[in-house]
Amino acid sequence: MEMLPLWRGTHLKYRFKPECALWPLAVMWDEYIREMVRHRDLLRDEGEMSTVNPRFHAWRERQIRRCNGELGGSALSVTHPIIAFELSDGCTVGCWFCGLSAGRFKGYYEYSEEHAELWRGVVGVASEMFGSAARTGFCYWATDPMDNPHYDRFLFDYYQITGALPQTTTAAPLKDQALTRRVLELFRRYRTVTNRFSVLSKTHLNQIHAAFSPEELIGVELILQGKEALTAKAFAGRARERRERLGAANKDDATRVPQRNHTTIACVSGFLVNMLQGRVQLVTPVPGSKRWPLGYRIVAEHFFRTLSEFRSGLQSMIDQHMFECLPRHLPIRFRRDLQYEAGTRHFHLRSRNMQHRVVDNLAPISVGDLIVCGNCTASELVMRITADGTSVLAVADLLDQLYRAGVIEEDLDDRFASQTSKDVASRIEAANHAAHNMGVDHADSR
Numbered sequence: 001m002e003m004l005p006l007w008r009g010t011h012l013k014y015r016f017k018p019e020c021a022l023w024p025l026a027v028m029w030d031e032y033i034r035e036m037v038r039h040r041d042l043l044r045d046e047g048e049m050s051t052v053n054p055r056f057h058a059w060r061e062r063q064i065r066r067c068n069g070e071l072g073g074s075a076l077s078v079t080h081p082i083i084a085f086e087l088s089d090g091c092t093v094g095c096w097f098c099g100l101s102a103g104r105f106k107g108y109y110e111y112s113e114e115h116a117e118l119w120r121g122v123v124g125v126a127s128e129m130f131g132s133a134a135r136t137g138f139c140y141w142a143t144d145p146m147d148n149p150h151y152d153r154f155l156f157d158y159y160q161i162t163g164a165l166p167q168t169t170t171a172a173p174l175k176d177q178a179l180t181r182r183v184l185e186l187f188r189r190y191r192t193v194t195n196r197f198s199v200l201s202k203t204h205l206n207q208i209h210a211a212f213s214p215e216e217l218i219g220v221e222l223i224l225q226g227k228e229a230l231t232a233k234a235f236a237g238r239a240r241e242r243r244e245r246l247g248a249a250n251k252d253d254a255t256r257v258p259q260r261n262h263t264t265i266a267c268v269s270g271f272l273v274n275m276l277q278g279r280v281q282l283v284t285p286v287p288g289s290k291r292w293p294l295g296y297r298i299v300a301e302h303f304f305r306t307l308s309e310f311r312s313g314l315q316s317m318i319d320q321h322m323f324e325c326l327p328r329h330l331p332i333r334f335r336r337d338l339q340y341e342a343g344t345r346h347f348h349l350r351s352r353n354m355q356h357r358v359v360d361n362l363a364p365i366s367v368g369d370l371i372v373c374g375n376c377t378a379s380e381l382v383m384r385i386t387a388d389g390t391s392v393l394a395v396a397d398l399l400d401q402l403y404r405a406g407v408i409e410e411d412l413d414d415r416f417a418s419q420t421s422k423d424v425a426s427r428i429e430a431a432n433h434a435a436h437n438m439g440v441d442h443a444d445s446r
């Protein structure tokens with residue numbers, strides 16, 4: 001009765017209005033949510049690296065702009081952390097909706113003396129190369145933190161090195177309650193972004209409330225994922241595969257249909273590191289699709305066994321794939337999700353939730369028409385446009401603005417496209433096997 005505007009249809013009209021003061025709990029809840037949203041925007045800003053790593057900064061900013069146009073309803077909630085770590089291989093939970101199609105659990109990264117040394121070194125390298133942006137990092141991806149019984153020790157190291165305690169999301173808070181309590185205690189002591197428990201059913205919700213007190217749950221957001229819940233599932237990973245299977249069989253289960261406008265659960269624009277496999281990938285969110293079924297694009301991949309291999313792997317990916325300005329030697333075309341419409345001395349680009357109007361009056365030939373043809377490199381395009389004496393600087397400036405706006409296609413490489421988690425696992429096995437047999441480093445040196 002104290003929060004009717006939150007749930008009763010006849011009272012919804014009072015929400016966010018002065019009359020809502022009659023229901024103080026509803027007002028408090030809405031203020032809490034507003035604060036969470038403000039905090040989310042601050043997190044995105046924390047990944048700023050303009051001085052410490054300008055190449056990475058320019059690349060991430062472009063990905064943020066692209067995502068704002070391309071990800072639909074998911075865009076606002078993506079904070080683009082610059083690094084994430086997996087401390088296990090696979091996941092024991094096996095949620096039917098897993099947007100990352102986490103594979104079968106194969107083991108966890110123990111906190112042995114040797115591993116702890118490498119781990120502290122790896123976090124130290126991230127902190128040294130990316131400065132305070134390393135504070136956006138977290139320690140799960142297609143894994144559940146509670147599958148690693150030493151998870152809290154890794155977290156504490158991260159806190160000591162970067163000054164920030166990584167946020168935790170788990171769907172298995174009851175699996176090892178002593179571990180969950182140690183993680184909550186770290187939160188109580190050092191504070192961090194609100195932790196999250198994914199609640200898989202009503203029974204699970206009741207069990208969580210029975211196991212943890214309201215005080216313990218004060219820093220935990222309960223994400224209701226059960227089939228009775230209204231939380232939308234992203235159109236990526238297993239939820240997408242399931243949707244397509246049901247669609248093919250003409251069977252829809254309305255309670256379990258992922259929303260097409262919720263396109264991905266991936267959030268990192270930067271590095272994804274699996275400590276057990278010694279693998280680091282450069283990734284960025286994209287809508288789940290046949291090309292990128294897991295809702296993120298893999299730009300490059302590198303394997304490491306030592307700290308110096310880790311450091312050189314990061315550096316080579318930055319040098320080879322994070323361009324500060326438009327690369328002259330690569331084909332130039334608009335992003336494949338954009339619709340191009342030519343106008344008189346201007347053109348429009350339309351995406352899922354954005355529209356750009358671009359003035360295109362530098363030369364008699366249209367810059368937009370040449371880009372949309374997609375059959376020349378940036379330097380060839382500049383030569384063609386400026387053949388009649390048009391200013392090179394003006395054309396370069398226009399291309400630079402388009403590039404920074406994130407409308408020029410950067411996804412030009414098919415090597416990692418259309419892969420499922422099974423393909424990734426077999427590629428890692430093959431790489432490990434080759435390295436073992438040959439006794440050589442299998443770092444990606446492309």
Ligand code: SF4
Pocket residue numbers: 091092093094095097098099100101102141142143144170171
């Ligand atoms: S959603 Fe999370 S907990 Fe569930 S299977 Fe995927 S990684 Fe595991």
